[in-house]
Amino acid sequence: MNTRTSILVVDDDDIAVEMIGSCLSREGFQVFTATDGREALELLEQNDIQIVVTDWEMPAINGLQLCREIRHRFTEHYIYCILLTSRGRNEEIVEGMASGADDFMVKPFNPPELLARINAGLRLVGLETRDLVIFAMARLAESRDTETGQHLERVRQYSRRLAQEMAQMPEFQDVxxxxxxxxxxxxxxxxxxxxxxxPDGVLLKPGKLTSDEFEVMKKHTILGADTLDAALKKFPHARFLRMARDIAASHHEKWNGDGYPQGLAGEEIPLAARIVAVADVYDALTTRRIYKDAYSTEFAEKTILENAGKHFDPDIVTAFQRCMGDFVQLVEKYADPIEVPIDYAGRP
Structure with a gap:
């Protein structure tokens, strides 16, 4: 039981909503209620909700459609979905789970069973503590370079926005x-x-690096990959570790093969790394660093577009072009409170 755990109950039957809501409230959960899918989506937009318990058959947006919308729209954290229905045939259960539901209960609901399923959902949602660990590890690296401020948050926001845009492109819909x-x-x-x-002498050097220093700096991709490879050996099926490893190793590779550390080209470069490459360079250009002053968003846009097919995957640049306005808003939203002045060229 956790008074900070929020659960949304969705059903067009007022009595069912009242019964389920009361059951969950007595157990210390914060309960939100909605009578249809549209109202549910509005509540999900406005509140930090971890679990949704929804009826299958509702007007406008039914339970299956609601689960699909949740999986499509809400990507910052995982929302656990339980479908409540009078249906119980195997093919209907399969249909429900395929829509994005995590669990399935046949009406009329049994309170102890519902609570057991809620607690199972909480265990799964609790796995998102991995997010905190990931971000803490990243902050550890960033803490040695105090000039980068909100760099991590901006890069993750840019990367997600690019991926969302690419998901709408036919060539990426299956990927x-x-x-x-x-x-x-x-x-x-x-x-x-x-x-x-x-070493600090390289990482924190104000001004352009020498050729030897740049070779040292380039090793951060290999060091990062080695660190995450060690974790992957322990957890070989952890998809998030594999993606993290690909990004750390390859976000400085270039579409034309002129990048590092391996000189990969085109689709040899993992897709996630190609996306982060655009996000990382955009952030490097639009913010001040110890070695450079900030360039305008217009200059950053021009640089990204001019490097399509050279530094960057042309398809990702197309996605970037479609959502440049959102990038500008993110620059403003996650601006560093204090920045320090001074050539993007030649620095990672």
Whole structure:
């Protein structure tokens, strides 16, 4: 039981809503209620809700459609969905689970069973503590470079926005789904985790690096990949670790093969790393660093567009072009409170 755990109950039957809501409230949960899918989506937009208990048959947006919308729209954190219905045939259960539901209960509901299923959902949602661990690891690397401020938050926001836009493009609809978007949001902050192993004299040097210093700096991609590879050996089926490893290793590779550390080209570069490459460069251009002053968003846009097919995947640049306005808003929303002045060229 957790008074901070929020549950949304959705049913067009007022009596059912009252019974389920009362049961959950007595157990200490914060309960929101809605009588149809549209109202439910509005509440989900406005509140931090961890679990949804929804009826299947409702007017306008039914339970299946609501589950699909939740999986499509809400990617910052996982929302556990339980379908309540009078249907119980195997094919109907399969249909419900395929829509994005996590669990299934046949009406009339049994309070102890519902609570047991809620608690099972909480255990799954609790796995998102991995997000905190990921971000803490990323902050560890960033803490050695105090000039970067909100860099991690901006890069994850840019990466997610690009992935969302790409999901609408026919060539990526079978590749980028809600889980991919959620994972790139979670793991992109680890792109520079390998900088923990870079000496301060190189990492914090004001001004352009020498050729030798730049070779040292480039090793942060290998160090990051090695760190995450070690974790992958322990948890080989953890998809988020694999994506994090791909991003850390390859976010400085270039579409034309002129990047590092391996000189990968085109689709040899993992998709998540290609997305983060655009997000990372955009942020490097539009913010002040110890070695450079901030450029305008217009200059950053021009630079990204001019480098399509050279530094960046042309399809990702197309997605970027479609949502440039959103990037500008994110620059403003996550601006560093204090910045320090001074050439993007030649620095990671």
């Amino acid at each position: 980028i789904d809600g889980e991919f978007i959620r994972l790139i949001y979670q793991t992109s902050p680890l792109h520079d985790i390998g900088k923990v192993g870079i």
